[in-house]
Amino acid sequence: MADRIYRVNMTDLTTSIEDVPSEWMGLGGRGLTSTIVAAEVEPTCHPLGPKNKLVIAPGLLSGTPAANSGRLSIGAKSPLTGTIKEANAGGTAAQMLAKLGCKALIIEGQPKDDIWYSLHFTKDGITINEESELIGKGNFAVVDAVHQRMGETNGVITIGPAGEMRLSAANISVKDPDGKLRSNGRGGLGAVMGSKRIKFIAIDPTDAKIELADPEKFAAANKTFAKALVDNPISQALAQYGTNVLVNIINEAGALPTRNFTSGQFEGHEAISGETMHDMIVERSGKPRHNCHKGCVIQCSQIFNDKNGNYKTSGFEYESIWAMGADCCVDNLDHIAEADHLMDDIGIDTIETSVAMGVAMEAGVLEFGDGEGICRILKEEIAKGTPLGRIIGNGAASVGRAFGVTRVPVVKNQAIPAYDPRAVKGIGITYATSTQGADHTMGYTIATNILGVGGSLDPLSKEGQIELSRNLQIATAAIDSTGMCLFIAFAALDDESCLPALIDMINARFGINLTGDDVTNLGATILKTERAFNQAAGFTSKDDQLPEFFMEEPIAPHNVVWDYTEEEIAKFWDF
Template sequence: MAEQIYRVNMTNLTTSTEPVPDKWMGLGGRGLTSTIVADEVVPTCHPLGSKNKLVVAPGLLSGTVAANSGRLSVGAKSPLTGTIKEANAGGTAAQMLAKLGCKALIIEGLPKNDIWYTLQISKDGVTIQEEKELIGKGNFAVVAGIGKRTSAKHGVMTIGPAGEMKMLSANISIKDPDSHLRSSGRGGLGAVMGSKKVKCIIIEPTDAKVEIVDQEKFKEANRTFTKALVDNPISQALGTYGTNVLVNIINESGALPTKNFTGGQFDGHEEISGETMHDIIVEREGKPRHNCHKGCVIQCSQIYNDKDKKYKTSGFEYESIWAMGADCCVDNLDHIAEADHLMDDIGIDSIETSVAMGVAMEGGLLAFGDGEGICRILREDVGKGTPLGRIIGCGAGSVGRAFGVTRVPVVKNQAIPAYDPRAIKGMGITYATSTQGADHTMGYTIATNILGVGGSVDPLSQEGQVELSRNLQIATAAIDSTGMCLFIAFAALDDATCLPALVDMINARFGADLTAEDVTNLGISILKTERAFNEAAGFTSKDDRLPEFFYEEPIAPHNVVWDIPDEELDKFWNF
């Protein structure tokens, strides 16, 4: 099916399909969302006003049988950071959109009236319908409601109450194969969707297939690629312990931010670790291994059941568990699971919101360690939109300002996740220089700083960190454009067959002749496009800095501060 751009104008409630312009032809995923945002969004616009656009794009390989190719990119100008933003997630939507021939969905404008809408996407394009039944509902009820209205096979992208209330940490949830949720979590993209009065996007199932120019070459490359992923020992550990296997190793390295970033090790680390989580899941007859999209061979997700062996949460990630756990000093995995479930249902970023709770605890709202208190505030304040709930729902920076707390771990107003930059300096470079605020997935130096993947760079040294972060940020921008899960990077960094096979698949899909260097150049051009947007929005290198307290407060056990000179940070962009 020929690919098209689907466009929705929410001001005059019209839709259209357009041929893909030549300049967007070779792009997908983040490369496409960032290019469209840069081409069409006024950089200085209000992110929740009529000039911002929400752009959804499957990756270059989404919809094919390529292993791990089901990631969906969502982009806009972020209301949380004011920068360009792309957040990607699994679920079924990327593969379904690609099969329908939707290269990108662009939602623009704002409705004049206070009426909510649902978008329906099919092979014929998009239709807009008024939505009443699902307004005010949590994400799980929305997915169930759409399932009844249409079928269990329909794809769903939805916002919860947080998105409806335009909270700056609101996310967009994407239905997974089991009707649970994956989230385009960071940067408040759910608030952008809410500003446009779109409660959910329903995607019609199809038997259509994505066109592949050279089937044989594609199959062979996918075999090689899949083998590289399956054989990689990190993939195997991810399938057993999930990403939460990191709690213990980051704690051991002294970089597990604890009690709102005042320590680097958490006494309760064993209680919230991947090892403990695995045992609980097995004991309660959950699933340690679970895929967020069809074709994933790593299966880092899981089904975590409550004490009565009933479903509680899935996609229970290290960063969320760290944030609600060590950062808020909660050592009870069931309280963290309950909070994770509530945040999924409310539709709010579990990193931003949990770090905001840590700041609020320092501000005296709750005692550190009060997991039940966190769940109560999520349910009664954030979910219902009380004034307190709105302050928390607008993120860690918002809480810091409201409570007079100065130890606020954010860059460009986005919460710093799970790895202390003082004790893992490569991550500090990524947090500071990322085009999207603090985000570990932008350039995951943990691989080389801690895990010994792709070589080794001492996490406490100043040497080599800028180059490490730069190389990873470039590679990540390229991977984020393919529709591939970022976890293919572990195989790509250490297995020489992996990356060439990925390039071969892209070439076979499009009849192209790209080299590995072309893919690197794609990553470079995406970063430069994003940077240019941010500069036009008013950001300068002075914004590429960590908060003051990292320079002044040493963190135990290594008793180190953030000591990378600003001039070094500014060299990041010398490419």
């Protein structure tokens, strides 16, 4: 079907379908969500008010047979950071929406009354339906209900109780091919969906179909592209151990933030490592390899079973395991898996919430290492919306403010993830300068600083880190627009055939003639669009900084501090 813009107005409960404006034609994914948010959302508006908009967009290649192209971008003004925000996830929705001709779905306005709704997206358009049965229920119950009501082929985009409560760490979840969940995790987008009073969006894939301008050229490029992905050694490591392969690597590098960022190494790292996890999965008849969307050839996900061989969680990522593991000193993967499962169901970002738990541990709310305590707080406090649950569910900075803790690892109010910026300076530049608060995925310098991908650069030296972060942030913004999983970047950086094949696929999809420079320019333009939004919202170079304690407290084992001046960091934006 031809691409259209779908619009839902939740103030007057109307929908409309519009032609794609020419200036949005060449955009997809993050490029499109950020462009629409920048064009249509008042930068100073309240993120939970009627003026914010939630924009959902498949990538340029979503819905095509292209390997690893199933990511769905969701954007808005973030209630956590106050900046522009895009988060993407796998699952089945991106491919369905793209095949149904949805270039972007824009949800605007806000119901005046406290009535909840769901949306049903079909080939005939969108219907808005009142919803009461599922209010207060977890994400897994929503998926089950959609299956029962509308059939198992339907895609699902959903929020849990966290999103309903408009907690700043609430995420948006997307059903994967096995009926499990993937999350648009960061920045509190679930709270924006909750502020629109939409519990879930079901997508009926009937008659969903995509047209390729040049199917033969597309197939040839896709073959080259997929081979580059499959042959890449990092892809292979991800396939075997998942992203959690990083626990031992980052611990060895002395950059595994431990005990609320007071050390760079965790004594219990072996117990939570990818290698240990792999053995547990095999022993318990889980699946070490699993795809979050159709067409993924890397398959870094997994099915993690409990001791009795029953399903517990999937998409069990390094950053989640690090946050509950090293940062909260929990050396028990079963506790971590249980917490991961609970957070998927509650619909709350694992990174933000777990780092918040670490700050709460420093405040004495619970003991470091208390994995059962984390699960108890998730079930009894956050899911139920108690005051403590709301403090933690609003993120790490919220906990710091509530309890007067000054060691709070956040940038622009968003929790710093699993790589200590003192010990890996490139990623610190990404945290500081990202248009979306601290987020490793925005410019993953770990590739070059630690993994030797795309060259190598000493993580402890200041030399070259700004350029590295800048190049990766530009490339990432472009990749995030294609619908591609970010993990194609490892192959793209080291295999000469990969990036041209990707560009060939875009050209063969639309019948156009993009060059590599066009793609780089696209990435740079996206970053500048996002930054302009933030500046209009009041952000300055003072916000592009790490918290004070990184400058004051050396971290073991390298005993290094963060030592960039404001002026040095500001050079990031010289492009």
